[in-house]
Amino acid sequence: MIAYITLLKVIANKGTILSGTSILHHTRRLLIVAGTVMLTAFLLSANIHPVHAQLSRAAPEAPTGQATRPAAPVRSQMVVAAHPLAARAARQMLRDGGTAIDAAIAAQMVLNLVEPQSSGIGGGGFLLYWDAFQQQLLTVDGRETAPAEAGPDRFLNDDGTPIRWPDAVGTGRSIGVPGIVPMLEAVHGEFGRIEWGELFAPAIDLASNGFGVSPRLNLLLTGMGPDAFNEDARNYFFDNTGEARALGEVLKNPALARTLKQIATSGHRALRSGPIAKNIIAAASEPGVATITLNDLRAYESIQRRPVCVPYRSYSICGMGPPSSGGMTVGAILGLLEASDLGDQPNAAAIHMIIEAEKLSYADRNRYMADSDFVDVPAGLLDPDYLEERAQMIDPAQTMGRAEPGTPPDLETTPGTDASDENPGTSHISIIDQFGNAASLTTTIESAFGSRRMVSGFLLNNELTDFSFRPVDEGGRPVANRVEGGKRPRSSMSPTMVFDADGNLWAVLGSPGGSRIILYVVKALVAMIDWNMDPQAASALGTFGSRNGPAELEHGADMDRFASELEALGHEIARPSMTSGLHIIRVTPDGLLGGVDPRREGAAIGD
Numbered sequence: 001m002i003a004y005i006t007l008l009k010v011i012a013n014k015g016t017i018l019s020g021t022s023i024l025h026h027t028r029r030l031l032i033v034a035g036t037v038m039l040t041a042f043l044l045s046a047n048i049h050p051v052h053a054q055l056s057r058a059a060p061e062a063p064t065g066q067a068t069r070p071a072a073p074v075r076s077q078m079v080v081a082a083h084p085l086a087a088r089a090a091r092q093m094l095r096d097g098g099t100a101i102d103a104a105i106a107a108q109m110v111l112n113l114v115e116p117q118s119s120g121i122g123g124g125g126f127l128l129y130w131d132a133f134q135q136q137l138l139t140v141d142g143r144e145t146a147p148a149e150a151g152p153d154r155f156l157n158d159d160g161t162p163i164r165w166p167d168a169v170g171t172g173r174s175i176g177v178p179g180i181v182p183m184l185e186a187v188h189g190e191f192g193r194i195e196w197g198e199l200f201a202p203a204i205d206l207a208s209n210g211f212g213v214s215p216r217l218n219l220l221l222t223g224m225g226p227d228a229f230n231e232d233a234r235n236y237f238f239d240n241t242g243e244a245r246a247l248g249e250v251l252k253n254p255a256l257a258r259t260l261k262q263i264a265t266s267g268h269r270a271l272r273s274g275p276i277a278k279n280i281i282a283a284a285s286e287p288g289v290a291t292i293t294l295n296d297l298r299a300y301e302s303i304q305r306r307p308v309c310v311p312y313r314s315y316s317i318c319g320m321g322p323p324s325s326g327g328m329t330v331g332a333i334l335g336l337l338e339a340s341d342l343g344d345q346p347n348a349a350a351i352h353m354i355i356e357a358e359k360l361s362y363a364d365r366n367r368y369m370a371d372s373d374f375v376d377v378p379a380g381l382l383d384p385d386y387l388e389e390r391a392q393m394i395d396p397a398q399t400m401g402r403a404e405p406g407t408p409p410d411l412e413t414t415p416g417t418d419a420s421d422e423n424p425g426t427s428h429i430s431i432i433d434q435f436g437n438a439a440s441l442t443t444t445i446e447s448a449f450g451s452r453r454m455v456s457g458f459l460l461n462n463e464l465t466d467f468s469f470r471p472v473d474e475g476g477r478p479v480a481n482r483v484e485g486g487k488r489p490r491s492s493m494s495p496t497m498v499f500d501a502d503g504n505l506w507a508v509l510g511s512p513g514g515s516r517i518i519l520y521v522v523k524a525l526v527a528m529i530d531w532n533m534d535p536q537a538a539s540a541l542g543t544f545g546s547r548n549g550p551a552e553l554e555h556g557a558d559m560d561r562f563a564s565e566l567e568a569l570g571h572e573i574a575r576p577s578m579t580s581g582l583h584i585i586r587v588t589p590d591g592l593l594g595g596v597d598p599r600r601e602g603a604a605i606g607d
């Protein structure tokens with residue numbers, strides 16, 4: 001073992017960059033010209049949708065082109081993250097002898113800067129951590145909480161009707177108490193090897209000296225326009241004529257550098273007292289609404305939850321339990337498919353079966369899943385007999401249309417029908433270190449640029465819009481995912497790890513994508529396990545699935561070839577953009593293989 005590690009360390013010094021877009025730092029003008037050329041090349045290579053047409057305020061995390069990147073195995077350690085600079089910062093920590101949690105923290109802080117639309121210290125996330133030394137899996141909940149004084153009518157108009165989502169997102173109503181820094185600090189305390197303060201050095205350096213604005217950041221800003229943002233954000237993201245920062249423009253964020261320096265020194269305490277806390281409270285305030293208080297900031301704690309693991313084929317698939325619906329819903333879908341032969345490559349019959357399993361599982365998810373510290377989430381939803389009975393409802397010859405929720409064995413009270421709306425700003429980081437530890441972190445500020453309110457250099461989330469806006473359904477039954485003080489909104493985030501029959505780590509994966517995250521993760525799992533695809537092919541594969549509505553086939557992707565067969569089975573077909581960000585690492589006998597979602601700007605970097 002020692003010899004093996006030594007060998008890996010030797011290889012580690014050489015290093016391999018598998019993929020990624022690099023934006024050079026130069027003079028402003030040169031960069032803008034170079035940037036325009038790069039953007040054109042990026043889009044031409046894209047094979048994809050008309051980018052500007054895709055951008056709208058209703059769908060803020062639109063696709064910004066596709067690129068395919070090669071996969072090659074590395075021996076020792078790997079990071080897959082949504083931006084090359086974040087992956088590099090993480091790799092630096094791994095090379096310095098850090099663990100997967102050290103690397104994840106460095107990547108997260110850089111992502112806050114270079115992919116500000118998706119995640120950051122103003123948000124929350126869920127982390128799976130595989131501790132190779134103890135051979136144990138931890139699942140940690142760093143989800144935002146509702147302020148203690150928040151009530152079920154938070155998203156209702158005076159007449160009792162729900163507020164429209166666009167009218168809630170950019171307001172103080174939507175902002176939850178951030179959880180990502182407390183969570184990362186807690187896990188680092190147990191598993192970190194590099195000193196906490198050092199993990200912030202790459203992000204502080206980039207925030208102070210600047211980074212090149214990426215195509216995706218530029219396009220999302222252009223699509224959203226300056227009026228969507230508060231003053232701090234507007235001044236940072238737009239020039240004084242209202243133009244979004246140009247592609248390749250070197251952007252510095254001294255306010256974020258200052259904030260990160262304080263967190264590097266004082267940890268999450270920097271966010272719950274002093275000037276940053278004061279700024280958060282002021283930026284989140286909204287007349288007449290119970291918004292974040294100092295007590296809320298001080299009361300926040302991340303929570304270690306029990307992992308949700310289900311058998312699928314010869315593997316064990318492990319994910320995040322409530323308040324995320326991810327682990328349980330992915331588990332239920334796979335449980336319903338366990339007895340089905342899905343063939344050895346993508347095919348219409350298998351896609352039909354998967355869609356039907358998804359409909360049944362989303363019906364249950366929508367009714368039963370929420371923060372289990374507040375409502376009773378029936379564990380029977382994953383009971384093998386219950387799933388076998390539900391699987392009988394799947395007809396290979398025709399669609400069931402819309403599925404109804406079932407009655408799991410341990411049900412105590414039936415909650416009302418949910419009406420929450422989730423819109424696409426999230427990022428997924430997968431890491432395996434030289435010791436065999438792994439991190440699967442899905443991190444978010446909810447929709448693109450969160451609440452669009454910037455404070456001390458970072459954006460505050462709009463996570464509370466993941467609650468059901470209606471506290472009771474039409475029959476007067478309380479909805480499980482209604483707003484309550486201190487509660488965490490239901491999530492779809494599905495950081496996942498797969499273990500083989502001997503209990504060895506086999507894959508690390510996850511994705512952004514709002515309530516479609518579950519579809520993306522199921523697609524990738526089936527692609528790798530049933531269809532034997534490598535992680536790059538699994539991530540790039542055209543997306544399909546259903547959230548108990550129409551059968552969704554990714555716009556412009558090769559899955560459209562299955563449309564007529566699915567229509568013949570009675571499916572109503574929708575062709576939305578499906579902007580996943582599936583970041584995968586597979587452990588193979590030849591080494592670690594990365595999968596980077598071609599729909600975003602990520603990179604897999606390993607040694």
Ligand code: DON
Pocket residue numbers: 061422423424425426444445446447463466490491492493511512513514515517
């Ligand atoms: O927690 C959730 O499920 C959502 N707030 C995640 C949002 C998201 O993934 C947006 N991604 N593009």
